[in-house]
Amino acid sequence: xxxxxxxxxxxxxxxxxxxxxxxxxxxxxxxxxxxxxxxxxxxxxxxxxxxxxxxxxxxxxxxxxxxxxxxxxxxxxxxxxxxxxxxxxxxxxxxxxxxxxxxxxxxxxxxxxxxxxxxxxxxxxxxxxxxxxxxxxxxxxxxxxxxxxxxxxxxxxxxxxxxxxxxxxxxxxxxxxxxxxxxxxxxxxxxxxxxxxxxxxxxxxxxxxxxxxxxxxxxxxxxxxxxxxxxxxxxxxxxxxxxxxxxxxxxxxxxxxxxxxxxxxxxxxxxxxxxxxxxxxxxxxxxxxxxxxxxxxxxxxxxxxxxxxxxxxxxxxxxxxxxxxxxxxxxxxxxxxxxxxxxxxxxxxxxxxxxxxxxxxxxxxxxxxxxxxxxxxxxxxxxxxxxxxxxxxxxxxxxxxxxxxxxxxxxxxxxxxxxxxxxxxxxxxxxxxxxxxxxxxxxxxxxxxxxxxxxxxxxxxxxxxxxxxxxxxxxxxxxxxxxxxxxxxxxxxxxxxxxxxxxxxxxxxxxxxxxxxxxxxxxxxxxxxxxxxxxxxxxxxxxxxxxxxxx
DNA sequence: CCCAAAGGCCAC
DNA sequence: AAACGTGGCCTTTGGG
Numbered sequence: 001x002x003x004x005x006x007x008x009x010x011x012x013x014x015x016x017x018x019x020x021x022x023x024x025x026x027x028x029x030x031x032x033x034x035x036x037x038x039x040x041x042x043x044x045x046x047x048x049x050x051x052x053x054x055x056x057x058x059x060x061x062x063x064x065x066x067x068x069x070x071x072x073x074x075x076x077x078x079x080x081x082x083x084x085x086x087x088x089x090x091x092x093x094x095x096x097x098x099x100x101x102x103x104x105x106x107x108x109x110x111x112x113x114x115x116x117x118x119x120x121x122x123x124x125x126x127x128x129x130x131x132x133x134x135x136x137x138x139x140x141x142x143x144x145x146x147x148x149x150x151x152x153x154x155x156x157x158x159x160x161x162x163x164x165x166x167x168x169x170x171x172x173x174x175x176x177x178x179x180x181x182x183x184x185x186x187x188x189x190x191x192x193x194x195x196x197x198x199x200x201x202x203x204x205x206x207x208x209x210x211x212x213x214x215x216x217x218x219x220x221x222x223x224x225x226x227x228x229x230x231x232x233x234x235x236x237x238x239x240x241x242x243x244x245x246x247x248x249x250x251x252x253x254x255x256x257x258x259x260x261x262x263x264x265x266x267x268x269x270x271x272x273x274x275x276x277x278x279x280x281x282x283x284x285x286x287x288x289x290x291x292x293x294x295x296x297x298x299x300x301x302x303x304x305x306x307x308x309x310x311x312x313x314x315x316x317x318x319x320x321x322x323x324x325x326x327x328x329x330x331x332x333x334x335x336x337x338x339x340x341x342x343x344x345x346x347x348x349x350x351x352x353x354x355x356x357x358x359x360x361x362x363x364x365x366x367x368x369x370x371x372x373x374x375x376x377x378x379x380x381x382x383x384x385x386x387x388x389x390x391x392x393x394x395x396x397x398x399x400x401x402x403x404x405x406x407x408x409x410x411x412x413x414x415x416x417x418x419x420x421x422x423x424x425x426x427x428x429x430x431x432x433x434x435x436x437x438x439x440x441x442x443x444x445x446x447x448x449x450x451x452x453x454x455x456x457x458x459x460x461x462x463x464x465x466x467x468x469x470x471x472x473x474x475x476x477x478x479x480x481x482x483x484x485x486x487x488x489x490x491x492x493x494x495x496x497x498x499x500x501x502x503x504x505x506x507x508x509x510x511x512x513x514x515x516x517x518x519x520x521x522x523x524x525x526x527x528x529x530x531x532x533x534x535x536x537x538x539x540x541x542x543x544x545x546x547x548x549x550x551x
Numbered sequence: 552c553c554c555a556a557a558g559g560c561c562a563c
Numbered sequence: 564a565a566a567c568g569t570g571g572c573c574t575t576t577g578g579g
Contacts, residue, residue, distance in 0.1 A: 199575055200558050218559065220565075239558060244573050269569055273563085280571060283562040309563095349565095356567035363567065442568035446563095483563045483569090 001040040002029070003109045009046075012110055026053035033057055040113050043140035043266075051148040056472050056485055058462070062137040063109060064088055064262055065267055066116045069132055072403060073166060074395035075124025080115065088112055125399060131396035131512065134450065136267055138458035143274070145263035145461075149472060150259025151292060151479045152300075158251055158291035165239055171250050176243060182236040189229035197236055207313070245280060246288045254279040264481070271443050272400050282482055292480075292487075292531035299495040301476075302534035303502040303525045304485035305453070307331040310351045310377075312523055313447045315514040316397055318350065319377035321520040340373040341366060354378055355445050357385060357438035361514040381441045388440025389433045396447035402440055409436070448513070451544060452521070453484055455509035458488065463501040467494060476501075495527045 001012035001023070009025040011018045013032065021030055029039070031049055050057070067088040070080040087107055088189040109166075122128045162169070167177030177185065192206040203217045212227050219237055222230050254260055262281030264274050276282045284292075294300045305311075310331050314322035324471050325334030332347035341347050346362075350370050353363025354377075371378040384394045388402075391413065397402040409432055415421060416429035461478060468475025468491075476490035476498045490498045503523055510521045526534035 088554085181576065196575090198573095201575075216558080224564085237560085241573080247560070272568060273569065276573080277568060280561075280573090283560085283571060285561060287561095304563095358565095358567045361565060361567080363565085438568065446569065 001109050001113060002046050003041065003107075004045055022049075026050050026055045029057065030055045034449055038134075040109065043137065043144060047141065047144040048148065051144060051472070054471055056145070056465070058133070058465075060137040060141055061113065061116075061133065061268075062140045063112055063116070064090070065111070065136050065140060066133045068185055068267060069129070069136065069400060070116060070119050072401045073119075073123065073129055073132075074183075074393075074399040074401045075118055076129070076399075079124045080119045092144075123399070129397045132400060133456040134296065135451065135458050136272075138461065139274070139454045142267045142457050142461050142481070143266050145472060146478050146481060147261050149477050149479055149489070150261040151257075151487070152295055152298075153255045153258060153260045154291045154293045155251055155255055155258065155377040157293065158246075158255075158288060159289065161290060162242070162247060166247070166324065171291075172249060178239055179236060182232045182239070183192075186236060187231050189227070189232065197233060198240065224278070240285060242285070245283075245428065246285060250279065265521065269450075270403065272396065272454075274450075274481065286400060286532070290530055293414035294489060294492075294529050297492055299490055299492045299527050299529065299530060300486070300534070301477075301488040301490055301495055301498045301502060301525065301527055302531060303488075303499070303506075303523045304482075305506065306458070306522050306524055307351075308375050308452065308484040308521070309445050309449045311519055312452055313355070313377050313380065313445050314374075315510070315517055315519040316444065317377040317378075317380035318517060320325075320518070322374045322377045323517070325374075326522075326523075327518070327520050327524070335370070335373075338373050340369050354381055356444055357381075357434075357441045368520055381445065384444045385437040385441035387528040388443075389437035391433070392440075394440045394444050396444060396451055398448075398451050400447050400451070402443050449484065452509050452513055453481075455507050455512045456521075457481060457486065459508045459512075460502055460505035461506060464488060464490075464498065467497065467501065499525045499527055 001010075003010045003024060007022050008019050009022045009028075011020065011025075011028060014078060014336055016348075025046075026049070033055070036058065038061050039046075039057055040061045042064050043062045047057075047060075047410050069082065070076055071089075074082060083333060107283050116133075120126050120133065123129050125292070135534055161170075165178050170176050183197065186197055190206045190210045195206050197200055197203050200217045204214065207214055207217070207229070210227065210229065212225055212229075214221055214225065219234055254262075260279065260281070262279050263277045265272055268275030274282070283416045292300070292339075307330070310322065311326055312324065313319070321338070325331055325338060327334070331342070332344045332351070335341060335347035335351070336344055336498065341350055345365055349363050350366030352358075353361075354367050354370055356362045356363070358367065367378070387394050390534070391409065393404060394404045412425070412432060416426045457478070464476045464478065465472075476488055476494055478486060479489045480487035486502065488498050488502065502525060506521045506523050510519065528534045
């Protein structure tokens with residue numbers, strides 16, 4: 001147990017409290033680590049300074065993450081849920097690079113830990129909940145380590161890419177040449193000499209004045225319009241986005257010493273997925289991924305789980321037919337092989353439609369065909385949707401539950417159910433219920449997939465550490481994580497062994513969650529110099545076992 | 552000046 | 564192509 005209080009750090013080991021100077025903490029932790037403790041702390045507050053001092057730990061129990069999970073975990077006795085909010089409920093991340101959050105005087109981490117352990121022990125499924133907390137805590141360690149190590153980023157490559165399409169760098173308040181050129185074409189085609197295409201209001205007005213009847217200025221809608229302004233406008237939008245989101249200003253702000261150091265928010269999404277703050281770390285456009293390059297003599301091992309969510313659904317529902325469709329091959333190809341649908345694209349659109357709750361369009365049309373072939377899997381998401389529509393909560397495999405329905409929704413339901421209720425209110429209540437149903441439908445799958453990914457990451461982290469010697473960044477180490485994808489930076493001679501470790505970790509994650517149920521979690525793995533070279537094999541092409549390796 | 556909503560687009 | 568889940572973050576716009 002470690003808690004920070006100003007310049008001091010408090011350690012409790014075997015029930016005995018020790019106070020040490022904060023600067024001495026890394027040495028003390030390093031001294032205790034060989035006895036394999038599970039460090040009980042707020043990872044975001046304590047771990048960065050340990051990493052900065054060269055100290056890595058193996059295991060943790062994150063008191064804040066555990067609190068958030070236990071507040072609404074399925075099958076928990078509810079003692080944590082009943083607590084009034086306190087500092088353990090805070091977001092836990094320093095806002096602005098200021099000092100890590102210290103503990104107030106009254107907060108007793110020993111007491112909180114005991115309360116959390118008791119809550120887990122008395123839950124309906126203690127082992128599942130314990131796994132959720134420890135896996136997410138390991139994720140927090142990995143997140144801090146990835147931020148510390150950073151994603152290798154070639155500023156020169158990124159700048160060359162920007163110069164090619166935007167022209168030379170200009171001051172922040174001016175448009176680069178590449179945009180100015182397109183702007184001239186857009187304005188003349190629309191007869192709007194002062195138009196600012198960055199303003200949707202101005203743009204839709206100019207389009208309509210030029211006889212283009214559109215509902216919005218979205219690129220997806222404009223693509224269907226035949227007008228001379230459309231081509232330069234679509235190009236402008238693309239480049240303007242690159243310039244605004246990942247242009248020179250982004251490089252200045254986020255790439256330091258050849259590394260991008262994003263701040264991950266573990267469990268930051270309601271489903272348990274991670275979010276990120278600053279730099280748009282989880283939305284790196286494919287366009288700029290050429291700038292992500294391994295150091296000389298090193299490689300990037302890029303691995304992503306193939307069709308993760310449908311496979312997780314197969315495991316959750318115990319749907320042997322769906323598991324079988326994905327065994328040793330592309331799951332969507334396997335669905336086609338059953339005869340349920342004709343093409344891989346249909347299988348994918350139909351599955352995503354089932355996971356998202358599509359009602360119309362191609363997705364909605366295909367869902368019943370899948371339901372016929374995979375009744376158990378489809379019934380599971382349908383049940384989750386009905387539960388949400390009723391105003392109930394649902395939970396993932398390991399017990400992470402949805403938040404309760406907001407009071408506004410309950411009030412709306414009451415109003416709609418009253419005698420002589422306004423028809424508009426009733427319609428609104430039904431729409432809100434359907435929204436909630438789509439949320440709970442997706443939650444069980446997205447959330448359980450996030451649990452699989454946490455187990456994968458946690459297992460892999462241990463394997464990578466064991467593959468080398470010395471400090472974290474001298475060994476194969478994680479540098480990026482994106483829902484169902486990881487990047488490992490590794491010495492070139494170890495890259496193939498890392499690829500094997502990544503696969504072994506995926507198999508281990510599958511066993512942790514689904515025991516001996518025969519569902520596969522194959523990966524697309526690429527050993528590359530540049531992230532951009534790791535694109536998955538052509539989706540409609542032949543695909544043996546989802547394995548790819550580039551020179 | 553700060554702040555939030557709207558529209559839009561990036562990722563999975 | 565679209566509209567069916569989870570997010571972050573950009574610019575514009577309008578309010579205090």
